[in-house]
Amino acid sequence: MEATISAVRALMDAKPRAALGFYPTPLYKLERLSEMLGVSLYIKRDDFSGMSLFGGNKVRKLEYLLGDAVAKGCDTVFTYGATQSNHAMQTVTACRRLGLAPILYLNAYVQPNENDIRSNMLLDRILGAEMHIVEGLDGETEADTEARCFAMGKAHAARLEAQGRECYDIPLGGASYIGSAAFIGGYCELREQCAQMKIDPDYLFTATGTGGTLAGLMAGRRLLDAKAKVIAVAVSRKSAEYEAKCASLANECLEWIGGDKRISAEDITVNRDYFAPGYEQPNEAATEAIRLLARTEGLLLDPVYSGKAFAGLLGHVRGGKITPGSTVVFWHTGGATALFAEKEILGPLAEAEGAC
Ligand SMILES: Cc1ncc(COP(=O)(O)O)c(C=O)c1O
Structure with missing residues (x-):
């Protein structure tokens, strides 16, 4: 395994990369919760x-995306997301570190209140990003509004390029093959830590949104022939083709780094039981999961991504889908700034009910 890890790392090292985060991120056992649940539960932090106080999974992706942007001589970066997008905020943070100009086209799923700008939007403002808030039009679906954001971003980039600027376009969630491949390195890091700790996980749980993190993890798992079954918990409604799309993204990552293995849609497990009622909309299971982890381990999740993913983990363990005594890793993808977002995103977490 060690020889394989260094071979995979050598493939990743051949790609341009901007050093932004602090790696390896910690992996450790949650002793109290493990005892309570009857499994050996580890958390990958x-x-x-980094790179700011508000880290998360997007930083890995941005190391390769912005590494590519810098290698191509770009000076301006466009990206997209919801008004409270973690990816957008982290892109802006990383751009500032590298001296690139960040421009955001943000979809107002949740309407920001100009008198009370919160969470990631507040950070985007402090970081001085150029922000364009795009509201949905009557009769438009969320996908239509997103498509309009991309079109506006492209037209804007074309105008800037005509004036001599060099623009780099990062898709939603940084989920291109370049961004997603970062999680091949993430999987190598996990395997190295597991080897040091003498554990061999049976399961790995993570949140899945655009699918980039999942695709990269699956590509890494395949290259290293790791045993852990990856269970990705959807944070928004996913089409029936989602698994196939993630598999093809994983294969694009593998091709990009010159890896000699491929995966298929059947290798991918996406659980759709924990996202309802929808993206950025809280639910009871996630609220309970956030409170439980906070109150047993002093650790914070968020209501949009990691809270729903952890609710999925709890549901699998409590429902007997995970054999007692199994070794389970929860990949904490960040997002805790959402704890300071609008009440409609936060849900009932601010209420005193449920104190224990
Ligand atoms: C905190 C957090 N967790 C998980 C995800 C999902 O990652 P991906 O879009 O790569 O599926 C995101 C994406 O925005 C995120 O911000």
């Missing part, structure tokens, strides 16, 4: 990635 990618929320601790």
